[in-house]
Amino acid sequence: xxxxxxxxxMVKAARRAGRSLKRDLGEIENLQVSLKGPANFxxxxxxxAEQMLYDDLTKARPGYGFLGEEGGTREGTDKANTWIxxxxxxxxNFLHGIPQFAISIGLQREGTIIAGVIYNPAxxxxxxxxxxxxxxxxxxxxxxxxxxxxxxxxxxxxLPHIGRGDHELSRREMAEMQNRVAGLRRFGAASLDLAFxxxxxxxxxxxxxxxxxxxxxxxxxxxxxxxxxxxIEGGDTAMATGHVVCGNETIQRExxxxxxxxx
Ligand code: IPD
Ligand code: CA
Ligand code: CA
Ligand code: CA
Numbered sequence: 050x051x052x053x054x055x056x057x058x059m060v061k062a063a064r065r066a067g068r069s070l071k072r073d074l075g076e077i078e079n080l081q082v083s084l085k086g087p088a089n090f091x092x093x094x095x096x097x098a099e100q101m102l103y104d105d106l107t108k109a110r111p112g113y114g115f116l117g118e119e120g121g122t123r124e125g126t127d128k129a130n131t132w133i134x135x136x137x138x139x140x141x142n143f144l145h146g147i148p149q150f151a152i153s154i155g156l157q158r159e160g161t162i163i164a165g166v167i168y169n170p171a172x173x174x175x176x177x178x179x180x181x182x183x184x185x186x187x188x189x190x191x192x193x194x195x196x197x198x199x200x201x202x203x204x205x206x207x208l209p210h211i212g213r214g215d216h217e218l219s220r221r222e223m224a225e226m227q228n229r230v231a232g233l234r235r236f237g238a239a240s241l242d243l244a245f246x247x248x249x250x251x252x253x254x255x256x257x258x259x260x261x262x263x264x265x266x267x268x269x270x271x272x273x274x275x276x277x278x279x280x281i282e283g284g285d286t287a288m289a290t291g292h293v294v295c296g297n298e299t300i301q302r303e304x305x306x307x308x309x310x311x312x
Contacts, residue, residue: 050188055156056177059166062105063152066098066136067170070143070152073097074171077144087212090140095119098152099136106132106154113156118262131157135262139238141210148172153240155265162288165266167240176244176270184247184273193276193297194249202300203232205242207256214258218312222255225307239293243267246295247274253296253304257281264293277301281308 052060073080073094080092099119107115112127117134125131132154137143139150148171156164167176176191178184184191196202204226209219226233234251236242239259245251247270264287271278278295280286283305287293294304 050185052177053179053182055164056166056179058106058109059154059156059164060168060175060177062102062109063154063166063168063175064170065105066101066152067168069098069101070094070137070150071170074143075146077146080144082144088141088210089212090144091119092140092144094143095137095140099134102132102134102136102152102154106134116261118260129159133157133162133261133265135240135260138240138263142237147237149236149241150238151240151244153262153266155262155269157265162265162269165269167244167266167270169241174244176247176266178247178266178270178273180269180273182273184270186244186248191247191270191274192249193246193271193274194252194300195297196252197297197299199229199300199303200231202230202252202296203234203250204230204253204255204296204300204304205234205236205245205251206254207239207242207259208235209258215312219257221311222308225311229307239263240267243278243293243295244270246276247271249274253294253300255281255292255294255304255308257292259291259293261288261291264288264291268293271295279305281305283309 114125114131
């Protein structure tokens with residue numbers, strides 16, 4: 050499968066950072082784990098991977114801006130293009146040796162995400178998407194699941210941890226959803242939740258209070274796989290609000306119908 054030069058740059062960077070994460074996996078005692086806030090961990094693994102991604106991406110595309118979870122915003126001379134990068138999405142999983150974590154790279158051009166790469170080095174699953182060109186998992190074309198009845202669907206969510214989000218609201222959402230779906234899941238890496246929706250493994254996913262680096266690549270992945278991504282209220286506001294609802298057209302609409310009135 051031939052991809053554009055842009056995707057090749059992103060894939061190469063993701064694979065190199067992925068090798069670094071793989072080396073660090075299981076070396077927790079050497080990773081200088083610290084807390085950014087309650088239950089909000091960061092480690093040398095996150096910082097090393099981000100540095101590699103910054104180096105590789107800015108070397109390949111000098112001037113592009115760079116927004117990374119650990120390093121914040123680094124403006125470029127090219128104001129139209131910005132990399133939006135989560136060097137390790139699913140840090141809590143990673144630090145527990147749970148192989149559900151990923152590198153997430155999105156490219157925003159003139160305010161629109163035009164390309165995304167999500168890579169889980171633990172199982173070597175590489176997801177790529179480019180605007181108008183489709184989404185792929187290890188070169189296999191992706192399509193969101195086709196189920197139309199929520200009662201047949203497996204849906205994932207995020208749960209706010211200590212010190213984050215509205216736990217009461219989250220409980221109401223979960224209780225409501227439990228009555229409506231075939232299965233509810235919480236995997237712990239937002240980028241992969243979105244990638245799983247793109248791959249048709251999950252029928253839907255929703256989570257509140259995410260950051261641009263959690264979702265930039267995942268949004269285009271779902272859309273290029275034929276799915277719909279919105280904010281909780283149903284509009285195209287996920288990047289702006291950090292609240293995400295997605296699935297095929299029918300399931301996204303059904304999820305919004307349930308979640309919107311709750312808060
Ligand atoms: C987290 C993961 C998790 C989500 C959190 C994110 P991080 O990202 O995506 O699934 O529930 O809200 O912060 O901190 O592991 O990169
Ligand atoms: Ca984090
Ligand atoms: Ca993240
Ligand atoms: Ca992260």
